[in-house]
Amino acid sequence: MRRGRLPAGARAIPAAPASARTERSADRRPTCRGAAPVTDPSLAATSEVAAILDVSLTHGLSSPEAASRLSAHGPNELIRERPVPVWRAILAQLRGALISLLLVAAAISFVVWVVDGDASLPFDTIVIVLIVLANAALGAAQETRARHAVEALRDLTAATAAVLRDGAVVRIPAGEVVLGDVLVLQEGDAVAADARVCAAAGLTVAESSLTGESEPVLKSTATMTGPATVGERVNMVFSGTAVTRGTGRAIVTATGQATEMGEIAGLLAATPHDPTPLQRETARIGRTLGLAVLVVAVVVMVTVLLTSELRSAEDAVTVLLLGVSLAVAAVPEGLPAVLSVVLAIGVQRMARHHAIVKDLSSVETLGSSSVICADKTGTLTAGEMTVVRVVTASGEATVTGTGYRPDGRVEADGQDLRDSESDLRTEVALVLQGGSLTNDATLRNVDGAWTVEGDPTEAAFLVAEQKLGTRDARAARFSRVGSVPFSSDRRLMTTLQSDASHSGRVRVVTKGAPDILLERCTELQVGSHTVPLDEVRRARVLADVDRLSGEALRTLAVAYRSLDVADAPDVDESIESGLVLVGMVGIIDPPRPEAARAISDARRAGIRVLMITGDHPRTAQRIAEDLGLTGPGARVLTGLDLDALDDRGREAAVRGTTVYARVAPRHKLQIVDALQAGGDVVAMTGDGVNDAPALRSADIGVAMGVTGTEVAKQAAAMILTDDNIATIVQAVREGRGIVDNIRTFLRYLLSSNMGEVLTVFVGVVGAGVLGLRGAAPETSVVVPLLATQILWINLLTDAAPAVALGVDPVMEDVMARTPRRSTDRIIDARMWAGVLATGGVMAVVTLATIDLSLPGGLIPGTGSLTTARTCGFTVLVLAQLVNCFTARSERTSAFSHLLVNPLLWGAVGLSLLLQVLVVYVPALNTAFGTSPLSLQQWLVCVGMASVVLWMSELRKVVARARQSPRAAADRP
16 A cells, blocks of 8 residues: 655554554454554545555546455444353353342252252252252343344444545445545435545535534645644544535545444443333333232231241252242243344344334334334325426426336427427426436446436436437546535525636526526526526416426426536525526336335224325325325415414424425424424334434334435334335334234243142142142142242243244234224233133132042042153143133134244243153153143143133124124224
């Protein structure tokens, strides 16, 4: 790399710092990524910075050189949290107070075994330790899987940057930006790295995220005369800031951790992550249930101690293990881990449907959305803007062909205007050339496929100009020397062009909304001449605008004026006056074929879809009618209408209005606020930098992944990779399905744990009633289940089946329901009632099986407490596996969705196989206190466990019967 000298206090960039090379040789995951920066490049001229970084300002870096620098200095990333080692993740699972208590109890059991000098192995201690370790390993595996899923989603939402490579502007992942890259900046871009500005046209950057200053900073290329603070370096742009207006280019001088943002990133790394609302609710449930179960465990231990004759220290340890095991098994410690896994897997499934949710906590809100505020262009429509009409003073021309492929022609009365010398051809050429000059889009042909980089509307002019055949002449004649960037508030864009055919004289060219541009025009182009723009001609232009808008065409006008100077004057909005109106174009953006179906699906799900656009009201109304959003003559609110209303008036207006036209970004914010004030949960789409406030204010901000700016993507909670309204509706469906699945596995876990608690509690307290002690003289301590059996049930049924339930397919009726209110609890009173009912049934059938299996009971072939416990143990396992299917819904029959989830059947089959091994393998018989069962006993166990299914079905029949009259009353 070529070296040069920087001003005093600066240093050249090493090819790769020695410390970095040493660190990478020792650790493939360096703690500090990014190359050493140029020290204060604001004090150096752009040519000096370019020379030191060995980069051409006109061609950028070559691809091989960029790859070499990326390899030498590492990705342009801030420090990422190091992966947690497996052993540490497992230890983290063992930190809970209950787990620690269980290990202490196991240790006491081991001490008692040593003191007694028993020749057999200390099975209780071994089994408890192994089960605790297995539970810890499963919890660590679930958390690791969730973390990997979240990291994969982070990669999907990674920012991009436009850079100059090999002489062409290309868009790459921001992590691949290297020192010396030339950033190509435009409105809406997030700055990917610290860089020295080398070209600027009205370039304004919001730096509040770095400096705290609210006002955007106007950038320039001038060299600073002395050291300055970050906020005063007007010739620098910094990583993490956003371009709010204008265009520019900048040479990257620092990447990754070496940027200004990287210096403060360490503070963020130490900040703990806030739990999601779902995690907070499940943690609260876990604490409440834990406290209740601790009380139950104490009651159980005290009851056993009071009703049993303890003959040895081993009996006391048995009671202690029972109480602690009951508490450990009943408290759902794994809920947060399972919840994270289910959310992460669900969000990945949404990503495969082109909807990337950046924050897992947004899933719950997404499922509750009651209003979708959608942009028209690109969301409700196809987004491939095409010029189809050109209207001028001399007539009207038609442009054939659709999309970005420049196949077609510009014709009038059936004749091609390419070789015409008419006034109409002159005017049409000026309109299309003017639209192409006020343009930051790029049209490319890559292997026969035409693609666009930039605004689709601007690209439409480039395509139409190629069809007319004037592109090469325009490119050779004009060169941009200044610009006033497009603003959503002004709805205009102006460039200053040096005209080579007129001795380099400067020409002002403006493109924008016809009604706005018309106010700045004083003359009208007719052929090669101009005439005054009197009231009659103005009225005719406005009539043409209405006519084209009524045909669902978006209209843009083009105007110009010549300056008697060769040098560009100061560029501001004042030059947009005294213009000559050349004509206007009608641009079509047809509705997406799937949009009408998506709107219908949303309406069926109780979700309103609103259209919000900057287009003419007539255009918006026509598209809304075509999509079935509104009927003929429906009310359309404009931005001016919204400005004229107070807060209360806007709240009333938005309740009955579906289409909004001629709105600025601030009006989007007003609409969101008014909807939320009325109790709606709002999903808002946006693509521009000025949409960021509305995206942040909405309950779910939805950014466009194709046409959206980086700023919009950063502000949004969800990104659409296909800019499609149907994807939003599909995402709502998936969101509702994820919430349903969360409720399902919570219902399953809580009811199963409740069954264990009630079995032991009722069994111990009611031991005298059941006659267990009298039937089992071989032991002084009689309990329905042993501690190891309780822990085994917890291990067997709480892991794989719960996760399998969390990835159930979305139910067919999920979009036939009204939106879930954001205030609704995940676990409501009705669910708690079902949990208690199911747990009670499990306890009853388990205890009944034990009682019937004792000597003198109704089940033949039994006669010992061990066999009776084995039967009850098996019934409780089978009942919980049956509960996997009954817990899926509070009203729908378990038989209606038996085969939709192969993963659930696999989890149930694995759990059943392990239970069979515990019943029949001799070593496991000793470890878990079981004995082999006969076929007849198995049939009894299956029959008793099936009672859970039949009781659940009966409750659902009653629930459906109670629901039907209300549902009928709700029908219109």
